[in-house]
Amino acid sequence: MVATHVADDHGPDGRLAIGQWLPGGRASALFAVLAGVSLALMTGGRRPVAGRERAARSAGLAVRALLVAALGLLLGLADSGLAVILTYYGLLFLCGLAFVGLRAPAALALGAGWLVLAPVVSQVVRPELAPRGFDSPTFAQLADPGRLLGELALTGYYPVLPWLAYLLVGLGIGRLDLSRRAVQLGLAGAGAVLAALAVVGSRLLLARPGVAGGLLEELGRTGGAEELRRATEPSMYGGTPVGGSWDWLLVVAPHSSTPFDLAHTTGTALLVVGSCLLVVGLLGDVAERVVAIVFGAGTMTLTLYSLHVLLRTEALWPPDDDAFVPHALVLLAIGAGFVALGRRGPVERLVGAASDRVGDLVRR
Numbered sequence: 001m002v003a004t005h006v007a008d009d010h011g012p013d014g015r016l017a018i019g020q021w022l023p024g025g026r027a028s029a030l031f032a033v034l035a036g037v038s039l040a041l042m043t044g045g046r047r048p049v050a051g052r053e054r055a056a057r058s059a060g061l062a063v064r065a066l067l068v069a070a071l072g073l074l075l076g077l078a079d080s081g082l083a084v085i086l087t088y089y090g091l092l093f094l095c096g097l098a099f100v101g102l103r104a105p106a107a108l109a110l111g112a113g114w115l116v117l118a119p120v121v122s123q124v125v126r127p128e129l130a131p132r133g134f135d136s137p138t139f140a141q142l143a144d145p146g147r148l149l150g151e152l153a154l155t156g157y158y159p160v161l162p163w164l165a166y167l168l169v170g171l172g173i174g175r176l177d178l179s180r181r182a183v184q185l186g187l188a189g190a191g192a193v194l195a196a197l198a199v200v201g202s203r204l205l206l207a208r209p210g211v212a213g214g215l216l217e218e219l220g221r222t223g224g225a226e227e228l229r230r231a232t233e234p235s236m237y238g239g240t241p242v243g244g245s246w247d248w249l250l251v252v253a254p255h256s257s258t259p260f261d262l263a264h265t266t267g268t269a270l271l272v273v274g275s276c277l278l279v280v281g282l283l284g285d286v287a288e289r290v291v292a293i294v295f296g297a298g299t300m301t302l303t304l305y306s307l308h309v310l311l312r313t314e315a316l317w318p319p320d321d322d323a324f325v326p327h328a329l330v331l332l333a334i335g336a337g338f339v340a341l342g343r344r345g346p347v348e349r350l351v352g353a354a355s356d357r358v359g360d361l362v363r364r
Helices: 002-006 026-041 051-075 086-099 104-128 139-143 145-155 160-174 181-206 211-218 225-232 246-250 259-282 285-294 296-311 324-340 346-363
Strands: none
Touching (some): 002 324, 026 259, 051 086, 086 145, 086 296, 104 145, 104 259, 145 160, 211 225, 211 246, 246 259, 259 285
């Protein structure tokens, strides 16, 4: 996600740079899938908790979600030029609480169905809603809660309704026995196949006579499937053109929230999760500890994402041509330091304490 914000947009040949192409749309999807995995692990793992314990954990997670959403509203006030994901993320987490009782087969099946149907619902409903009015929601938007909810759910950069497919798939993954080598291989293999099939299927359907050309006409351009791919390759900023042709649902493009885009980015997320589990499983205890420290930033993503947003303001980090490497090194160094010292990230610690407190109150 850092790369999509700070890496060079285009290479010397004028094409989209690898630092933008590779993580574009995929990094934020992985972020959402991992939210579902976290939700599963915090509500019992392979066997969902029930009764009073489920109520207690759900209450704590609801507080966590609301605090994350509030932090997103606060970061929206910073002049970072970024579309801050945290308010969407908080609402996504809150919606996911309705599904924590599901086991792996049900969650994965529901996620697959949601992946197909939610973009269709979005295509129908978005023309009836107010157009997107801001890049990142702030506390000021609470004055118009209806419009804010519409933007968070459907018209914004990270629309919660279609993105719930990511969380449901992640919930299903977190209900599996992730220590088994067969599960790890299955995740990586299934993810690679799903990602490839989504791209191939999309390109075959868009190659039909007149389909790509018709979509380009809506953008005021001419050409065929290759020109359409280049036109949509950078980002579609959350969704397809409002009121546009139904053929837009055939596109695979970053942040288009189409069935093919959701399938492709879900596949790449599964590939990453399965591959990382395989790598960790192959390491010895010492090597695993070294990796845990080097990539300790992963244990405090809420803190470091917030810091990254602030570093994108001119007051803290004046813009330069390609700031990805220094940004990445700063974040990795901070994460490594915290893990080496056995400390949690400060934002994680505060949010976790509030969540645990509420959970304990419900238990009593």
